[in-house]
Amino acid sequence: xxxxxxxxxxxxxxxxxxxxxxxxxxxxxxxxxxxxxxxxxxxxxxxxxxxxxxxxxxxxxxxxxxxxxxxxxxxxxxxxxxxxxxxxxxxxxxxxxxxxxxxxxxxxxxxxxxxxxxxxxxxxxxxxxxxxxxxxxxxxxxxxxxxxxxxxxxxxxxxxxxxxxxxxxxxxxxxxxxxxxxxxxxx
Amino acid sequence: xxxxxxxxxxxxxxxxxxxxxxxxxxxxxxxxxxxxxxxxxxxxxxxxxxxxxxxxxxxxxxxxxxxxxxxxxxxxxxxxxxxxxxxxxxxxxxxxxxxxxxxxxxxxxxxxxxxxxxxxxxxxxxxxxxxxxxxxxxxxxxxxxxxxxxxxxxxxxxxxxxxxxxxxxxxxxxxxxxxxxxxxxxx
Numbered sequence: 001x002x003x004x005x006x007x008x009x010x011x012x013x014x015x016x017x018x019x020x021x022x023x024x025x026x027x028x029x030x031x032x033x034x035x036x037x038x039x040x041x042x043x044x045x046x047x048x049x050x051x052x053x054x055x056x057x058x059x060x061x062x063x064x065x066x067x068x069x070x071x072x073x074x075x076x077x078x079x080x081x082x083x084x085x086x087x088x089x090x091x092x093x094x095x096x097x098x099x100x101x102x103x104x105x106x107x108x109x110x111x112x113x114x115x116x117x118x119x120x121x122x123x124x125x126x127x128x129x130x131x132x133x134x135x136x137x138x139x140x141x142x143x144x145x146x147x148x149x150x151x152x153x154x155x156x157x158x159x160x161x162x163x164x165x166x167x168x169x170x171x172x173x174x175x176x177x178x179x180x181x182x183x184x185x186x187x
Numbered sequence: 188x189x190x191x192x193x194x195x196x197x198x199x200x201x202x203x204x205x206x207x208x209x210x211x212x213x214x215x216x217x218x219x220x221x222x223x224x225x226x227x228x229x230x231x232x233x234x235x236x237x238x239x240x241x242x243x244x245x246x247x248x249x250x251x252x253x254x255x256x257x258x259x260x261x262x263x264x265x266x267x268x269x270x271x272x273x274x275x276x277x278x279x280x281x282x283x284x285x286x287x288x289x290x291x292x293x294x295x296x297x298x299x300x301x302x303x304x305x306x307x308x309x310x311x312x313x314x315x316x317x318x319x320x321x322x323x324x325x326x327x328x329x330x331x332x333x334x335x336x337x338x339x340x341x342x343x344x345x346x347x348x349x350x351x352x353x354x355x356x357x358x359x360x361x362x363x364x365x366x367x368x369x370x371x372x373x374x
Contacts, residue, residue: 010231011230011233012265020317021317031317031319032310032311033310033313034309034310035274035278035311036278036309037278037279037281037282037306037307038282038305039279039282039285039286039305039307040304041303041304043197044197044198045199047286056313057263061261061263069283071279074248076244078207078291081251084254086282086357087284087361088241089280090358091223091236091238092226092236092273093273093276093277094273094368095224096236096256096258096272096273096276097273097274097277098370100232100258101316103231103234104232104265115228116234117225118226118373119223119224119373120223120225122221122366123221124219124221126211127218130211130218130355131292131355132218137366138357138359138364139358139364140357140366142367142369143369144371145369145370146371146373147370147373155372159372162371165370167318167325168317168325169316169325170273170316171326174274174277174326175366175368176366177325177326178363179326179327180363181281181353181362183285183334183359184332185333185334185346185349186305186335187335
């Protein structure tokens, strides 16, 4: 029982996590991942993305079933509600990444978690998208996140869990520190 | 026929687009939107986000049905494939936003589009997430995008369509120019 408890905490396989870390220390290329998506325009503001394969741990992984995501705008933004819109998907991505980072890093530190909930709100001034103002940002002006953590630890420790989530979340760091995106015409 | 053609192009209601622009020029607050998501941790690297209401055009819109998105990692990243992972959702968001921006701005310029497809690949070195290196970025190091556009225009015009997509896409600009994200502990 005691050994099993240590091996998996909060559903995170700590043993696998630490053995992965040891492996990466020896072979840094194991840590290099490539994630992918494709997109096909449907009509108007409606398009459809598909996610399937990725590269990581030194090999291609094509074993997953494809997953499909419809995106569209609500009527007020010229769409027909055929899907969640792209800026909302960005919040979905951020929410998943902060949550996973919080749980993984807290688990590695041996903190038992009963529950984690969070909410996200981001401000966009559409004058940027519409080309009506050079002064407002085209992207999110600001995003606010609020976490509720159910665990038998102090508020100070909960705040430290949130700091770890921010420090190690790839999506959080992509958004707050930026990443270069090159866009090409494919013949 | 001729009037109907002008009113809607590529499924985009151009008339509504230009009347929205006129309205925003008069009342800039109409352009201020707030998008939202919530997230609940399930177990391990599995969590679930929900998107429903938003604020925009001077009012709350709670009319849409909630949409739910499961996120998880593949086994090599300690998960059980219960969903697409958060960094893949970021590519989904980017794909939808660049596509919608390309189609909307091309439509406003009167360009008829037959098809748009695109593919996305982003590099992440997980030594950042794992805290094994301060030198590699925690987020995406680089994202590459390739567009195929089916339209009766020159390659130079297609490249201009891609430049407009980049200039006006909120997700592209959030990623490439960064946005502040504040994270709080909710009591």
